[in-house]
Amino acid sequence: MARKKAYNEQEVLEKAMHLFWRNGYENTSTRMLEKEMGINQFSIYSSFGSKQGVFVESIKLYKKKIKEITTILDNSDNGVEGIKNYFYDFLKFSTDNNMPKGCLLANTVNELGMNGDEVILSEIYSFIDKLKKSFLVKLSKDKTKDTTVLAKQADHLVVSMVGLSLVSKIFDREMLTNYIETIFDNL
Protein backbone atom coordinates (compact mmCIF):
# COMPACT_ATOMS: atom_id res chain seq x y z
CA MET A 1 0.00 0.00 0.00
CA ALA A 2 3.02 2.30 0.33
CA ARG A 3 6.67 2.87 -0.35
CA LYS A 4 9.33 0.54 1.11
CA LYS A 5 12.32 1.54 3.26
CA ALA A 6 15.43 1.83 1.12
CA TYR A 7 17.66 0.76 4.01
CA ASN A 8 17.95 -2.12 6.44
CA GLU A 9 17.53 -0.99 10.06
CA GLN A 10 19.99 -3.55 11.44
CA GLU A 11 22.62 -2.56 8.89
CA VAL A 12 22.47 1.17 9.56
CA LEU A 13 22.28 0.53 13.31
CA GLU A 14 25.55 -1.39 13.13
CA LYS A 15 27.23 1.67 11.65
CA ALA A 16 25.70 3.92 14.30
CA MET A 17 26.96 1.60 17.04
CA HIS A 18 30.53 1.82 15.78
CA LEU A 19 30.30 5.59 15.73
CA PHE A 20 29.07 5.75 19.33
CA TRP A 21 31.71 3.23 20.28
CA ARG A 22 34.49 5.37 18.87
CA ASN A 23 33.23 8.78 19.99
CA GLY A 24 30.88 8.32 22.94
CA TYR A 25 27.33 9.59 23.17
CA GLU A 26 27.70 13.36 23.34
CA ASN A 27 30.56 13.51 20.86
CA THR A 28 28.41 11.84 18.22
CA SER A 29 26.10 14.32 16.50
CA THR A 30 23.02 13.55 14.45
CA ARG A 31 24.87 14.92 11.39
CA MET A 32 27.65 12.39 11.97
CA LEU A 33 25.08 9.64 12.38
CA GLU A 34 23.40 10.74 9.16
CA LYS A 35 26.67 10.51 7.26
CA GLU A 36 27.82 7.21 8.77
CA MET A 37 24.45 5.48 8.58
CA GLY A 38 23.99 6.71 5.02
CA ILE A 39 20.42 7.82 5.60
CA ASN A 40 18.68 11.15 6.18
CA GLN A 41 17.86 12.49 9.63
CA PHE A 42 14.20 11.97 8.87
CA SER A 43 14.81 8.26 8.42
CA ILE A 44 16.86 8.07 11.62
CA TYR A 45 14.08 9.67 13.62
CA SER A 46 11.33 7.63 12.00
CA SER A 47 13.20 4.40 12.75
CA PHE A 48 14.63 5.15 16.20
CA GLY A 49 12.65 8.12 17.55
CA SER A 50 15.59 10.10 18.90
CA LYS A 51 19.36 10.17 19.20
CA GLN A 52 18.94 8.49 22.58
CA GLY A 53 16.85 5.82 20.83
CA VAL A 54 19.65 5.07 18.38
CA PHE A 55 22.02 4.83 21.32
CA VAL A 56 19.86 2.43 23.33
CA GLU A 57 19.55 0.15 20.30
CA SER A 58 23.31 0.44 19.76
CA ILE A 59 23.92 -0.76 23.32
CA LYS A 60 21.63 -3.73 22.73
CA LEU A 61 23.37 -4.55 19.47
CA TYR A 62 26.75 -4.30 21.19
CA LYS A 63 25.67 -6.86 23.73
CA LYS A 64 24.60 -9.18 20.91
CA LYS A 65 27.94 -8.64 19.14
CA ILE A 66 30.07 -9.34 22.19
CA LYS A 67 28.26 -12.66 22.65
CA GLU A 68 30.61 -13.79 19.90
CA ILE A 69 33.44 -13.90 22.47
CA THR A 70 31.47 -14.67 25.65
CA THR A 71 30.19 -17.78 23.90
CA ILE A 72 33.78 -18.87 23.28
CA LEU A 73 34.40 -18.34 26.99
CA ASP A 74 31.31 -20.29 28.02
CA ASN A 75 32.19 -23.17 25.70
CA SER A 76 35.79 -23.40 26.88
CA ASP A 77 36.76 -26.26 29.20
CA ASN A 78 40.25 -25.25 30.30
CA GLY A 79 39.17 -23.34 33.42
CA VAL A 80 40.98 -20.09 34.17
CA GLU A 81 42.88 -20.34 30.87
CA GLY A 82 39.55 -19.77 29.12
CA ILE A 83 39.10 -16.52 31.01
CA LYS A 84 42.57 -15.41 30.00
CA ASN A 85 41.68 -16.12 26.38
CA TYR A 86 38.58 -13.98 26.85
CA PHE A 87 40.77 -11.04 27.82
CA TYR A 88 42.80 -11.44 24.64
CA ASP A 89 39.67 -12.01 22.57
CA PHE A 90 38.28 -8.76 23.91
CA LEU A 91 41.34 -6.83 22.75
CA LYS A 92 40.82 -8.20 19.24
CA PHE A 93 37.08 -7.55 19.43
CA SER A 94 37.51 -3.93 20.54
CA THR A 95 40.17 -2.96 18.02
CA ASP A 96 39.74 -2.20 14.35
CA ASN A 97 42.52 -1.03 12.09
CA ASN A 98 44.81 -0.67 15.09
CA MET A 99 42.34 1.64 16.81
CA PRO A 100 41.34 0.37 20.29
CA LYS A 101 37.87 1.63 21.16
CA GLY A 102 37.53 0.08 24.60
CA CYS A 103 34.21 -1.40 25.66
CA LEU A 104 31.08 0.50 24.63
CA LEU A 105 29.44 -0.30 27.97
CA ALA A 106 32.48 0.78 30.01
CA ASN A 107 32.81 3.91 27.90
CA THR A 108 29.18 4.70 28.59
CA VAL A 109 29.53 4.20 32.34
CA ASN A 110 32.46 6.55 32.29
CA GLU A 111 30.66 9.20 30.29
CA LEU A 112 27.24 9.10 31.93
CA GLY A 113 27.82 7.45 35.33
CA MET A 114 24.63 7.24 37.37
CA ASN A 115 23.08 10.06 35.31
CA GLY A 116 22.54 7.74 32.37
CA ASP A 117 19.20 6.56 31.10
CA GLU A 118 17.60 3.89 33.31
CA VAL A 119 17.27 1.45 30.42
CA ILE A 120 20.93 1.88 29.52
CA LEU A 121 22.09 1.37 33.12
CA SER A 122 20.09 -1.83 33.53
CA GLU A 123 21.53 -3.15 30.26
CA ILE A 124 24.98 -2.52 31.69
CA TYR A 125 24.27 -4.09 35.07
CA SER A 126 22.79 -7.18 33.46
CA PHE A 127 25.84 -7.61 31.24
CA ILE A 128 28.26 -7.34 34.14
CA ASP A 129 26.18 -9.79 36.12
CA LYS A 130 26.26 -12.33 33.31
CA LEU A 131 29.98 -11.89 32.75
CA LYS A 132 30.67 -12.41 36.43
CA LYS A 133 28.68 -15.64 36.37
CA SER A 134 30.62 -16.88 33.34
CA PHE A 135 33.89 -16.16 35.14
CA LEU A 136 32.58 -17.93 38.23
CA VAL A 137 31.84 -21.11 36.31
CA LYS A 138 35.39 -21.26 34.97
CA LEU A 139 36.96 -20.41 38.31
CA SER A 140 34.93 -23.20 39.92
CA LYS A 141 36.90 -25.81 37.99
CA ASP A 142 39.51 -25.38 40.71
CA LYS A 143 37.97 -27.40 43.54
CA THR A 144 40.44 -26.12 46.15
CA LYS A 145 38.77 -22.69 46.25
CA ASP A 146 35.77 -22.16 48.51
CA THR A 147 32.70 -20.13 47.54
CA THR A 148 33.75 -16.81 49.08
CA VAL A 149 37.15 -16.88 47.39
CA LEU A 150 35.48 -17.72 44.09
CA ALA A 151 33.01 -14.83 44.40
CA LYS A 152 35.77 -12.39 45.26
CA GLN A 153 37.99 -13.50 42.41
CA ALA A 154 35.12 -13.22 39.95
CA ASP A 155 34.48 -9.64 41.09
CA HIS A 156 38.15 -8.96 40.79
CA LEU A 157 38.29 -10.23 37.22
CA VAL A 158 35.35 -8.05 36.22
CA VAL A 159 37.10 -4.90 37.44
CA SER A 160 40.32 -6.00 35.77
CA MET A 161 38.41 -6.43 32.53
CA VAL A 162 36.93 -2.95 32.85
CA GLY A 163 40.35 -1.53 33.69
CA LEU A 164 41.86 -3.25 30.67
CA SER A 165 39.21 -1.86 28.35
CA LEU A 166 40.16 1.63 29.49
CA VAL A 167 43.96 1.39 29.46
CA SER A 168 43.88 -0.39 26.09
CA LYS A 169 43.06 3.01 24.63
CA ILE A 170 46.43 4.53 25.42
CA PHE A 171 48.90 1.70 26.05
CA ASP A 172 50.68 -0.47 23.49
CA ARG A 173 50.12 -4.17 23.04
CA GLU A 174 53.25 -5.26 24.90
CA MET A 175 52.19 -3.41 28.04
CA LEU A 176 48.68 -4.83 27.79
CA THR A 177 50.05 -8.35 27.43
CA ASN A 178 52.06 -7.85 30.62
CA TYR A 179 48.92 -6.66 32.36
CA ILE A 180 46.90 -9.68 31.33
CA GLU A 181 49.61 -12.21 32.13
CA THR A 182 50.02 -10.77 35.63
CA ILE A 183 46.33 -10.99 36.40
CA PHE A 184 46.45 -14.72 35.76
CA ASP A 185 49.79 -15.30 37.42
CA ASN A 186 48.05 -14.33 40.65
CA LEU A 187 45.03 -16.59 40.40
Add this chain to the structure above:
Amino acid sequence: MARKKAYNEQEVLEKAMHLFWRNGYENTSTRMLEKEMGINQFSIYSSFGSKQGVFVESIKLYKKKIKEITTILDNSDNGVEGIKNYFYDFLKFSTDNNMPKGCLLANTVNELGMNGDEVILSEIYSFIDKLKKSFLVKLSKDKTKDTTVLAKQADHLVVSMVGLSLVSKIFDREMLTNYIETIFDNL
Protein backbone atom coordinates in the same frame (compact mmCIF):
# COMPACT_ATOMS: atom_id res chain seq x y z
CA MET B 1 48.62 51.54 36.75
CA ALA B 2 45.37 49.64 36.11
CA ARG B 3 42.49 47.77 37.65
CA LYS B 4 43.04 44.59 39.68
CA LYS B 5 41.45 41.17 39.02
CA ALA B 6 38.40 40.71 41.23
CA TYR B 7 38.98 36.94 41.39
CA ASN B 8 41.77 34.55 42.33
CA GLU B 9 42.84 32.37 39.40
CA GLN B 10 43.60 29.35 41.58
CA GLU B 11 40.24 29.61 43.31
CA VAL B 12 38.17 29.76 40.13
CA LEU B 13 40.32 27.05 38.54
CA GLU B 14 39.49 24.74 41.42
CA LYS B 15 35.80 25.16 40.65
CA ALA B 16 36.40 24.56 36.95
CA MET B 17 38.32 21.39 37.73
CA HIS B 18 35.44 19.96 39.75
CA LEU B 19 33.06 20.71 36.90
CA PHE B 20 35.27 18.92 34.35
CA TRP B 21 35.71 16.10 36.83
CA ARG B 22 31.97 15.60 37.17
CA ASN B 23 30.96 16.13 33.54
CA GLY B 24 33.97 15.46 31.32
CA TYR B 25 35.43 17.83 28.75
CA GLU B 26 32.78 18.00 26.04
CA ASN B 27 29.86 17.95 28.45
CA THR B 28 31.16 21.05 30.18
CA SER B 29 30.21 24.21 28.28
CA THR B 30 31.76 27.64 28.63
CA ARG B 31 28.41 28.85 30.01
CA MET B 32 28.60 26.22 32.74
CA LEU B 33 32.18 27.22 33.48
CA GLU B 34 31.10 30.86 33.66
CA LYS B 35 28.41 30.02 36.21
CA GLU B 36 30.52 27.67 38.33
CA MET B 37 33.66 29.80 38.31
CA GLY B 38 31.62 32.89 39.11
CA ILE B 39 33.33 35.00 36.45
CA ASN B 40 32.46 36.22 32.97
CA GLN B 41 33.56 34.45 29.79
CA PHE B 42 35.84 37.39 29.07
CA SER B 43 37.71 36.74 32.31
CA ILE B 44 37.94 33.01 31.60
CA TYR B 45 39.45 33.65 28.20
CA SER B 46 41.81 36.37 29.42
CA SER B 47 43.11 34.08 32.19
CA PHE B 48 43.21 30.72 30.39
CA GLY B 49 43.05 31.49 26.66
CA SER B 50 40.52 28.83 25.71
CA LYS B 51 38.26 26.12 27.07
CA GLN B 52 41.08 23.67 26.35
CA GLY B 53 43.38 25.96 28.35
CA VAL B 54 41.11 25.79 31.39
CA PHE B 55 41.07 22.02 30.99
CA VAL B 56 44.85 21.63 30.79
CA GLU B 57 45.25 23.71 33.95
CA SER B 58 42.51 21.65 35.61
CA ILE B 59 44.45 18.48 34.87
CA LYS B 60 47.58 19.99 36.40
CA LEU B 61 45.64 21.11 39.47
CA TYR B 62 44.13 17.65 39.79
CA LYS B 63 47.58 16.12 39.88
CA LYS B 64 48.56 18.55 42.63
CA LYS B 65 45.40 17.72 44.58
CA ILE B 66 45.83 13.98 44.38
CA LYS B 67 49.34 14.36 45.82
CA GLU B 68 47.46 14.64 49.10
CA ILE B 69 46.88 10.89 49.02
CA THR B 70 49.95 9.75 47.06
CA THR B 71 52.05 11.42 49.74
CA ILE B 72 50.30 9.35 52.39
CA LEU B 73 51.15 6.28 50.30
CA ASP B 74 54.78 7.29 49.88
CA ASN B 75 55.15 7.99 53.59
CA SER B 76 53.58 4.70 54.67
CA ASP B 77 55.84 1.95 55.97
CA ASN B 78 53.51 -1.02 56.13
CA GLY B 79 54.23 -2.33 52.62
CA VAL B 80 51.29 -3.59 50.61
CA GLU B 81 48.87 -2.48 53.34
CA GLY B 82 49.80 1.10 52.44
CA ILE B 83 48.74 0.50 48.84
CA LYS B 84 45.44 -0.91 50.02
CA ASN B 85 44.92 2.24 52.09
CA TYR B 86 45.63 4.25 48.95
CA PHE B 87 42.74 2.53 47.19
CA TYR B 88 40.40 3.46 50.02
CA ASP B 89 41.82 6.97 50.22
CA PHE B 90 41.12 7.37 46.52
CA LEU B 91 37.45 6.47 47.01
CA LYS B 92 37.17 9.20 49.65
CA PHE B 93 39.14 11.63 47.48
CA SER B 94 36.97 11.06 44.43
CA THR B 95 33.60 11.28 46.15
CA ASP B 96 31.81 14.38 47.34
CA ASN B 97 28.36 14.37 48.86
CA ASN B 98 27.97 10.69 47.99
CA MET B 99 28.71 11.38 44.33
CA PRO B 100 31.65 9.33 42.99
CA LYS B 101 33.32 11.17 40.14
CA GLY B 102 36.02 8.64 39.34
CA CYS B 103 39.51 9.84 38.45
CA LEU B 104 39.75 12.95 36.26
CA LEU B 105 42.72 11.47 34.41
CA ALA B 106 41.00 8.12 33.83
CA ASN B 107 37.82 9.89 32.78
CA THR B 108 39.83 11.91 30.29
CA VAL B 109 41.55 8.86 28.82
CA ASN B 110 38.16 7.30 28.36
CA GLU B 111 36.66 10.34 26.70
CA LEU B 112 39.53 11.37 24.46
CA GLY B 113 41.72 8.26 24.14
CA MET B 114 44.68 8.87 21.86
CA ASN B 115 42.88 11.80 20.22
CA GLY B 116 43.49 13.99 23.24
CA ASP B 117 45.81 16.98 23.37
CA GLU B 118 49.51 16.03 23.49
CA VAL B 119 50.11 17.99 26.67
CA ILE B 120 47.19 16.30 28.38
CA LEU B 121 48.34 12.82 27.33
CA SER B 122 51.85 13.38 28.62
CA GLU B 123 50.46 14.61 31.94
CA ILE B 124 48.51 11.37 32.18
CA TYR B 125 51.44 9.14 31.24
CA SER B 126 53.70 10.84 33.75
CA PHE B 127 51.17 10.39 36.53
CA ILE B 128 50.70 6.71 35.82
CA ASP B 129 54.47 6.25 35.70
CA LYS B 130 54.89 7.90 39.08
CA LEU B 131 52.07 5.92 40.64
CA LYS B 132 53.55 2.67 39.37
CA LYS B 133 56.89 3.58 40.93
CA SER B 134 55.20 4.32 44.26
CA PHE B 135 53.47 0.96 44.17
CA LEU B 136 56.76 -0.72 43.29
CA VAL B 137 58.52 0.72 46.33
CA LYS B 138 55.85 -0.65 48.65
CA LEU B 139 55.72 -4.03 46.94
CA SER B 140 59.50 -4.28 47.28
CA LYS B 141 59.19 -4.55 51.07
CA ASP B 142 58.43 -8.20 50.43
CA LYS B 143 61.92 -9.58 49.79
CA THR B 144 60.64 -12.94 48.54
CA LYS B 145 59.48 -11.41 45.25
CA ASP B 146 61.91 -11.01 42.38
CA THR B 147 62.07 -7.98 40.09
CA THR B 148 59.90 -9.32 37.28
CA VAL B 149 57.14 -10.33 39.68
CA LEU B 150 57.32 -6.92 41.31
CA ALA B 151 57.06 -5.08 37.97
CA LYS B 152 54.14 -7.21 36.88
CA GLN B 153 52.28 -6.72 40.14
CA ALA B 154 52.81 -2.95 40.00
CA ASP B 155 51.34 -2.85 36.49
CA HIS B 156 48.49 -4.96 37.71
CA LEU B 157 47.73 -2.61 40.59
CA VAL B 158 47.69 0.38 38.26
CA VAL B 159 45.04 -1.21 36.04
CA SER B 160 43.07 -2.29 39.10
CA MET B 161 43.16 1.31 40.32
CA VAL B 162 41.90 2.56 36.95
CA GLY B 163 39.22 -0.11 36.92
CA LEU B 164 38.13 0.84 40.41
CA SER B 165 37.86 4.51 39.49
CA LEU B 166 35.46 3.55 36.73
CA VAL B 167 33.26 1.03 38.52
CA SER B 168 33.04 3.29 41.59
CA LYS B 169 30.69 5.42 39.51
CA ILE B 170 27.93 2.83 39.39
CA PHE B 171 28.54 0.33 42.19
CA ASP B 172 27.78 0.69 45.90
CA ARG B 173 30.38 0.85 48.63
CA GLU B 174 29.95 -2.75 49.77
CA MET B 175 30.72 -4.06 46.30
CA LEU B 176 33.73 -1.76 46.00
CA THR B 177 35.05 -2.93 49.36
CA ASN B 178 34.82 -6.53 48.17
CA TYR B 179 36.74 -5.57 45.03
CA ILE B 180 39.54 -3.91 46.94
CA GLU B 181 39.88 -6.67 49.53
CA THR B 182 40.15 -9.29 46.79
CA ILE B 183 42.91 -7.47 45.00
CA PHE B 184 45.03 -7.61 48.13
CA ASP B 185 44.04 -11.14 49.09
CA ASN B 186 45.84 -12.20 45.94
CA LEU B 187 49.11 -10.37 46.48
Add this chain to the structure above:
DNA sequence: TTATTTTCTAAGCAAACGCTTAGTTATTGA
Protein backbone atom coordinates in the same frame (compact mmCIF):
# COMPACT_ATOMS: atom_id res chain seq x y z
C1' DT C 1 -5.05 4.72 -14.01
C1' DT C 2 -5.80 6.72 -9.70
C1' DA C 3 -6.33 7.38 -4.75
C1' DT C 4 -3.80 6.24 -0.68
C1' DT C 5 -0.03 5.64 2.14
C1' DT C 6 4.67 5.79 3.38
C1' DT C 7 9.54 7.14 2.52
C1' DC C 8 12.38 10.18 0.89
C1' DT C 9 14.98 15.06 0.20
C1' DA C 10 16.24 19.30 1.80
C1' DA C 11 15.31 23.28 4.10
C1' DG C 12 14.69 25.25 8.45
C1' DC C 13 13.59 25.66 13.58
C1' DA C 14 15.07 27.41 18.28
C1' DA C 15 18.66 26.63 21.40
C1' DA C 16 23.35 26.06 22.73
C1' DC C 17 28.12 25.96 21.32
C1' DG C 18 33.16 28.31 21.70
C1' DC C 19 34.75 32.65 21.40
C1' DT C 20 35.03 37.95 20.52
C1' DT C 21 34.20 42.67 20.98
C1' DA C 22 32.33 47.34 21.98
C1' DG C 23 31.80 50.00 25.71
C1' DT C 24 31.86 50.93 30.89
C1' DT C 25 34.15 50.80 35.42
C1' DA C 26 37.85 50.67 38.53
C1' DT C 27 42.74 51.41 39.78
C1' DT C 28 46.98 53.28 39.21
C1' DG C 29 51.31 56.76 38.38
C1' DA C 30 52.21 61.36 37.28
Add this chain to the structure above:
DNA sequence: TCAATAACTAAGCGTTTGCTTAGAAAATAA
Protein backbone atom coordinates in the same frame (compact mmCIF):
# COMPACT_ATOMS: atom_id res chain seq x y z
C1' DT D 1 43.10 65.72 39.05
C1' DC D 2 43.46 63.20 35.07
C1' DA D 3 45.33 60.42 31.32
C1' DA D 4 46.57 55.57 30.87
C1' DT D 5 45.78 50.88 31.49
C1' DA D 6 43.62 46.67 32.59
C1' DA D 7 39.24 44.20 34.19
C1' DC D 8 34.81 44.20 33.94
C1' DT D 9 29.62 43.63 31.66
C1' DA D 10 26.74 42.16 28.23
C1' DA D 11 25.59 41.72 23.70
C1' DG D 12 26.54 39.29 19.71
C1' DC D 13 29.46 36.67 16.22
C1' DG D 14 29.10 32.45 13.12
C1' DT D 15 28.55 27.54 13.71
C1' DT D 16 26.62 23.38 15.36
C1' DT D 17 23.29 21.07 18.15
C1' DG D 18 18.85 17.78 18.28
C1' DC D 19 14.82 17.65 15.97
C1' DT D 20 10.79 18.98 12.63
C1' DT D 21 8.38 19.83 8.50
C1' DA D 22 6.73 20.91 3.72
C1' DG D 23 6.66 18.82 -0.43
C1' DA D 24 8.34 15.43 -4.01
C1' DA D 25 8.87 10.47 -5.13
C1' DA D 26 7.71 5.72 -4.94
C1' DA D 27 4.88 1.65 -4.02
C1' DT D 28 0.64 -0.51 -3.39
C1' DA D 29 -4.77 -1.78 -3.71
C1' DA D 30 -8.70 -0.84 -6.17
